Amino acid sequence: xxxxxxxxxxxxxxxxxxxxxxxxxxxxxxxxxxxxxxxxxxxxxxxxxxxxxxxxxxxxxxxxxxxxxxxxxxxxxxxxxxxxxxxxxxxxxxxxxxxxxxxxxxxxxxxxxxxxxxxxxxxxxxxxxxxxxxxxxxxxxxxxxxxxxxxxxxxxxxxxxxxxxxxxxxxxxxxxxxxxxxxxxxxxxxxxxxxxxxxxxxxxxxxxxxxxxxxxxxxxxxxxxxxxxxxxxxxxxxxxxxxxxxxxxxxxxxxxxxxxxxxxxxxxxxxxxxxxxxxxxxxxxxxxxxxxxxxxxxxxxxxxxxxxxxxxxxxxxxxxxxxxxxxxxxxxxxxxxxxxxxxxxxxxxxxxxxxxxxxxxxxxxxxxxxxxxxxxxxxxxxxxxxxxxxxxxxxxxxx
Ligand code: FES
Ligand SMILES: [Fe+2]
Numbered sequence: 001x002x003x004x005x006x007x008x009x010x011x012x013x014x015x016x017x018x019x020x021x022x023x024x025x026x027x028x029x030x031x032x033x034x035x036x037x038x039x040x041x042x043x044x045x046x047x048x049x050x051x052x053x054x055x056x057x058x059x060x061x062x063x064x065x066x067x068x069x070x071x072x073x074x075x076x077x078x079x080x081x082x083x084x085x086x087x088x089x090x091x092x093x094x095x096x097x098x099x100x101x102x103x104x105x106x107x108x109x110x111x112x113x114x115x116x117x118x119x120x121x122x123x124x125x126x127x128x129x130x131x132x133x134x135x136x137x138x139x140x141x142x143x144x145x146x147x148x149x150x151x152x153x154x155x156x157x158x159x160x161x162x163x164x165x166x167x168x169x170x171x172x173x174x175x176x177x178x179x180x181x182x183x184x185x186x187x188x189x190x191x192x193x194x195x196x197x198x199x200x201x202x203x204x205x206x207x208x209x210x211x212x213x214x215x216x217x218x219x220x221x222x223x224x225x226x227x228x229x230x231x232x233x234x235x236x237x238x239x240x241x242x243x244x245x246x247x248x249x250x251x252x253x254x255x256x257x258x259x260x261x262x263x264x265x266x267x268x269x270x271x272x273x274x275x276x277x278x279x280x281x282x283x284x285x286x287x288x289x290x291x292x293x294x295x296x297x298x299x300x301x302x303x304x305x306x307x308x309x310x311x312x313x314x315x316x317x318x319x320x321x322x323x324x325x326x327x328x329x330x331x332x333x334x335x336x337x338x339x340x341x342x343x344x345x346x347x348x349x350x351x352x353x354x355x356x357x358x359x360x361x362x363x364x365x366x367x368x369x370x371x372x373x374x375x376x377x378x379x380x381x382x383x384x385x386x387x388x389x390x391x392x393x394x395x396x397x398x399x
Pocket of ligand 2: 195201202206325
């Protein structure tokens with residue numbers, strides 16, 4: 001008997017660093033540093049300093065007493081103590097060791113142990129990054145100062161109607177309240193970024209294999225078309241319903257890391273932004289933000305999740321019985337890094353192939369000194385408009 005296809009002697013797998021590595025000085029890291037990225041929901045940036053990690057850099061985020069958010073390099077420029085232990089005041093943060101105080105742009109406001117509070121302190125500057133509150137989140141720009149673009153804007157996100165507010169999740173929750181994984185997921189950003197252009201996993205993982213995570217109709221196998229557009233890649237999935245209607249869903253991925261998800265309901269206010277922010281090469285934080293009417297409390301209300309066991313308390317057997325995005329995406333490679341050399345993309349992965357192609361092209365553009373797509377240096381330019389949406393039509397009349 002000839003044994004074929006055994007695991008013996010297989011080649012050592014490798015990953016593609018071009019789209020995987022996000023640290024300072026890497027091609028992808030420099031590309032991603034040309035965009036603003038959310039750091040935390042605005043409500044979670046307070047007078048209590050927090051440690052965060054973004055694009056492989058450790059930082060401290062806080063909000064001063066006058067309400068300005070700040071992101072500073074953690075080690076005090078004096079002798080290195082962490083500003084995590086600093087105290088926030090009206091106009092800045094004061095280091096715990098010798099009391100140097102810095103504002104949100106790193107200017108040194110006081111050196112209390114120096115004669116007259118450090119009269120010559122104007123040379124002192126704590127490394128900082130530009131920060132803004134925008135769409136209910138605090139965003140930071142970590143790229144070259146002369147290339148700072150305007151904040152990203154989306155047509156469906158503004159302006160807010162009377163009473164509306166931005167409902168923000170900054171804890172990597174995509175579908176299932178606290179049943180979907182930890183706040184920062186331990187895997188590379190590409191895994192979750194690619195997932196948004198993978199509509200077939202919705203039919204399997206989210207509808208028929210595990211629990212029903214979204215709508216029951218998602219259990220119908222769709223037909224799908226993908227297309228590259230000016231802002232990224234879209235897919236349109238079509239499902240034939242028992243009623244004779246066709247359910248058509250269009251989702252837009254906006255380079256480099258935003259999915260405009262139409263959500264289960266169609267309509268302007270329900271479209272969400274999902275933003276997949278690399279923490280470092282092996283960790284990612286996902287944000288979800290949508291416009292919500294006054295009084296809106298929880299997107300998971302009415303989904304029957306009250307009886308679902310919290311993810312953190314599930315046993316291995318329960319994870320096996322009820323896998324979700326976390327179980328699938330965290331295991332695509334050791335340490336959360338996808339091993340591209342041992343993957344086999346097929347027709348249903350066309351969206352992923354397109355996304356990888358766009359990212360590699362844009363990374364190479366930045367490496368060649370050009371500006372990447374989807375940035376604007378003009379505050380007054382039109383917000384990004386996307387075709388994301390859900391429609392139900394009689395068969396063959398799809399919009
Ligand atoms: S180490 Fe921060 S003030 Fe001295
Ligand atoms: Fe998913």
